Amino acid sequence: MYKGDYQLVGSEMSFFTRKLEAQLRFQNIPWSWRFKTEERKAELEARAGTHFIPLLATPDKWLLNDTIAIGPMLNERFPQHPVVPESPLQRACCYILEDAFNHWLGRVCVHSRWCYPDNVTWVGPRFGANMMLDRSIETPFSADELEQLAGIGPMMYEGFGKNVCQYNGVGPDQAEAVKGDFQNMLDALAAHFANNDFLLGQRPCLADFALAGASKAHFICDPEPTSWLGEHREMMFDYTERFFTDWDTTTDSWPEEDQLPDTLSVLLDYLQGTYFKFATANIAAGLAGEKYYEYDYGFGLTRARTQKRLNVARLHVQDELLRLGADTNITIKEVFAGRGILEHYLA
Known part of the structure; x- marks a missing residue:
């Protein structure tokens, strides 16, 4: 290269x-x-x-x-700083968790950004800083700049935000469900991060970047979702900011002998009842040629538009799992037994 x-x-x-x-x-x-x-x-x-x-x-x-x-x-x-484990179980979890966080967190991101007028007003100038002024959001705004960029948030809401929330089934009428699910996710993360710095232990993987990216751009950035963090505020700020400072190149390795942190099961429990309900229904409807689908992630039926990308991503993970021999790997099958997760990817 x-x-x-x-x-x-x-x-x-x-x-x-x-x-x-x-x-x-x-x-x-x-x-x-x-x-x-x-x-x-x-x-x-x-x-x-x-x-x-x-x-x-x-x-x-x-x-x-x-x-x-x-x-x-x-x-x-850049193999000197790997972000994908080589051992089969950890590698399988890396790709599965990345897929889940990539596609599940986006719902919270768009809802919390676009369904609250004060948040829309706040984010507009920050988009403008990058798009119009060609500079970082960290640079303070002058009063004239805030006035100049004031219309961007409402314009983006009308042209993008309102529709994307509706298509994803996370409009204003779904606020209670989105916030409740977000709290459930934070609780699961808190149980895991109590003894682990990252998703697979003491070293980040591809899935961590997805979680950190959503948090940096939305959860600890926008005023609305930041106000939802409650007792988990310090946890999410600490976790996220580790990724956006200078790294120590001696970062620890993933657990030896292809082990997983015990508390990863808590996150798998959460995703089993949320993301995989969503993805399975979404993909099945899309393959059947249906434009909309319904699913229940614990807060009643949600109706949303199908997304072709979800199956493309599923097949990407399927390819990785087949390379690992996940369909015959006893350890991988034991970890995911009864969850329907491997079946989702390998079907």
Whole structure:
């Protein structure tokens, strides 16, 4: 590969941009921001073939999109700081947890950002800092700048936020369910992080970057979801900020002999009753050609629009699991026995 700096193209307010930033930082990859400004937008989208962010510009002149593909690629390019375990059980969990957090957390992100008018007002200038001013949200705003950028939040709500919440079944009428589920997730994370710094123990993996990205861009950033953290505020701030400071390259390894932290079962219990209810119903409806589906994650029926991407991601994980021989690996089968999770991917 060519030597040189990588450019992270996106927004500091973006879940997946922050996810990729967390990985770049942990792997000590030379990188810099290139905000997706209105001025650069047309050129970047024409070259990348997508309007989605983030994009990663590599020293060898590639412009890549989709963190699901970028993450493993960077793991291979920078093996001195691995983020995907080699042992079968840990590797399987890494990909399964990444898939779950990638797609489940987005619901909370869009609901908490766009369903609360005060939050919409607050996020607008922060989007404007990146898109219009080509600078970080950390730079203080002048009164004139706040006035200049005041309309961005409402404009983005009308053009994007309102619809994306409706399509995901997390509109204002679902506030009680979204907040209740978010609290359940925080409780599960608290049980796990009481004795572990990261999801697989004392070293982060791809799945951690997804959780940290959502938290950095939304949960500890936007005023509304930050107000939901309650007793878990310190836990989420501490966990998240580990990824956005300078890393010690002597970070501990994953547990020996392909072991998992005991408390990972608490997170699997949570995801079994939430993400995998959602994903199974979503994919089945999509494959049947249905535009909408219903599922229950513990708060009554939720109706949402099907997403083709979920099955694409499932097949990506399926490929990894088949390479590991997960369908015949006794240890992997024991950990996931009775959960329906392996069956979801291997069907």
